[in-house]
Amino acid sequence: MASTVVAGVKRRYASLVTTDERQPYHISSDLEPSKRPRQYESSPQESRRGVSLPNTTSNTPPKSSPNALFEPDASIVLVGIRGSGKSTLAIIASTAMKRRVIDLDQTFKDVTGLSAVAYKREHGPLEHRRRQYALLETVLANHQRDCIIVSSWMEPGLHALLEKFAASHPVIHIARDPEAIQQYLRVADESKIRELMKYTASAFRAVANFEFFNVSERCSRLDDPPLSTTTVRGDGPASPAPYLTLKRAERHFLKFLSLIMPKRSIPFIETAFPLASVPTETRQFTYAISMPLSRILADEWETEDIETGADAIEIVIDDAFTPKADLSSGGGYLSPERASQISKAVGAVRRNVVIPIIYHVPWPTSSSIDDTQRAAYLEHVQHGLLLGPEYLTIDLRLDDRALYHITEWRRASKVIGVVHFESSSRPPSWVDPTWMSYYHRAQSFSCDLVKLTRPAFSIEDNFEINTLRCSVSGAGQPQIPLVAYNTGAKGRHSACLNKILTSVLPESLIGSNPQENNGSSYTTPSITPRQATVALRSSFATDDALRLYVVGANCQHSLSPAMHNTAIQALGTSHVYSPYSTSSLSDIRDLIHDPSFGGASVGLPFKVEVISLTHSLSTHAKAIGAVNTLIPVRHLNPDGSIPDDALLSNVRNSAGPVLALFGENTDWIGIRACIRRGLSPANAVRSNTAGLVIGAGGMARAAVYSMLQLGVQNIVVYNRSPENAQKLVSHFQRLLSRNDIPLLSKVDGGKTYFHILRARADPWPEHLRQPTIVVSCIPAQQNGNQPGPNFTLPEAWMGSPTGGVVVDFSYKVLNTPLILQTRAEAHRGWVVMDSLDLLPEQGFAQFELFTGRRAPRRLMRAEVLKSSPDEESSYPVQPRLDSITEQEP
């Protein structure tokens, strides 16, 4: 099989420039005319992938620009070798998107009554292929929308059909580690597997317009039985159950789909974090942590290290020009294996962080390139496009034809036009018109950003760069955000003052030897995000030290100060976050009128009362009717209203008179995250999923709200005082009936049903499924009519055969009767999330609002665990600390 010539397999650049001799599969059988497959004329000019460049210098856009995103309901095809996890990923996507899965192997069996192998044996290979072709053609024609189509067929003749389909639909190649495939296929000979994978990867890449690397992890169970029958163990977050691996795959894949599909077409994945909705290039003083591919593949990275202080991760393909031993294997300059390794690195990073990825192939050492280098460069960039990175760099020294082609095929990725000159290439000074000509070139090729860098030879080089900035501001439309600074030790001044996406070094690499250059012009950044932040502050460019607080009746033991102060210090900012306990809200007036007031977390019992101090509320806080975050506003519109950008990072870090207070609620974000993290795939939210909220106060409102945001349509409230429960239910019924609820995902059709339970002895409502999501909002101390802190779930409400998740945030108490009960039921699939899980999850969004910087999530989670009093020797937090890296980002 491996010796077959596969149509569409990547070939060397030289063989691609003129014609692409891909032939449609020729049917020589005697099918009835109506069943005879239509031949598809594949046009080399329209190769979607850009592997073959069009043989023209014209810049006229192709008729149907692939740049246009797909329709939200466009069917998605998953292709890949058996064992790559396609079926599992298909179920994940179909559950989330409510789509039908069509597995071609199964369909073939249903239609012919025989498996592919049996059919081939009985009817011969030609007839087998003919049948496959006819079936694929019918499936693609009849299922253009709302399906997930799974295929491991890679016969050359079928490619034309898939290629055509890919012009308007995502066709995603699912790649995976050879070890995992070997295990799945039960083939002992490793070299055989590698050969097979080389061949199949090339074949699938030739038809796919995207590639997803299905990262294998410790205890991975991706090949286990389908999700619906997967049994789960509920060890809780302390020791990650095998299904947590599956959950990470789920989050990773849905995140990937959300990047390549139109916004909001993947329900319930929308982020609620304030900075995620602001394009990184519109914020000021943002940093891209630079990670060479070689380091990622060598596993020389820690998630905590690359996310601290980072607004993006720049994955640097630092070996694109090193001579490859395997060029003869037919892979071109980027062998199939190497391509898979790049996919794996991007997959591993994306699985662990929420910030955008920049895919960067540096130019070779010399500023002009020969044909071989050009081909290698393009193959690496084109492979990057398959991976759907948020940003992708393209060197502006490339010829028009290649530039045009790459920028045309970018789909959802933003393109950064880059030029970096090395010291040996005698870079032009910043006043030289060369730089502006590159800027204009980026404008004419519709780049989204421009990045121009060169080494500094003297301190003056850092000042000269302003000449370029001035010229750019007068350069006419479209104004493209400019990233420009000097590299090297002498260039640090301008690197610190550069406002957008400065490449930086992770803290752990300070003092390490710069990366070898491998024939590429990549230079290791010379500052860390912390150094850049400290430098900005020392030069009075930003960052007054602001005062932040947690206010509540009893805050002296709050873990919020430790969590926020650790993050503040790690980023190099100088704010101070302190506890402020008071019995009367009016006491905090002095705090909020202080010109250096930076914001406050609001604890019990003030979450509702504090609204009276605010001038404006977020849509979420308004819908919930409670606030846990106060943000000072220092600029108003002329009419006195609060400007839309008042909360953006660009105006966050400076002191001054507080003109208004803005109220936000991040508790619901934390509850939603805890539900998501603890909910096993077997309990994925469906239309009949039931959620139970215990309590009816401000937190209970946030809990109901987060369930609505997750698409839960049956919500049961248990409270001792049914009147209060009724008030809560009526509040949400009113909002829903007025369509006045800011749902991040559209829930189609279904009505939301509420039910009130009055006593523990009440039976679970007959017409509802047993709850799989339970959120307990009972304070650790008895409070009015709420259920007492000794509450446990009656057995009659715990009948879910697949268990569920219990979120209990009795603050500071880690062994409530409910927590102990749930932990004891772990063997039945029950997972508990406690206040140590919740506090950081609600704190990330707060941190973004307070500082305008992305929260260092792993660091904050770890700090909460470390500072929690290890009250129960029977419940040590160390195992949780040990597994922090494995948690969802």
Ligand SMILES: O=C1C[C@@](O)(C(=O)O)C[C@@H](O)[C@@H]1O
């Ligand atoms: O409820 C809480 C707890 C908290 O008040 C604390 O004491 O740390 C911090 C708040 O942001 C959060 O909503």
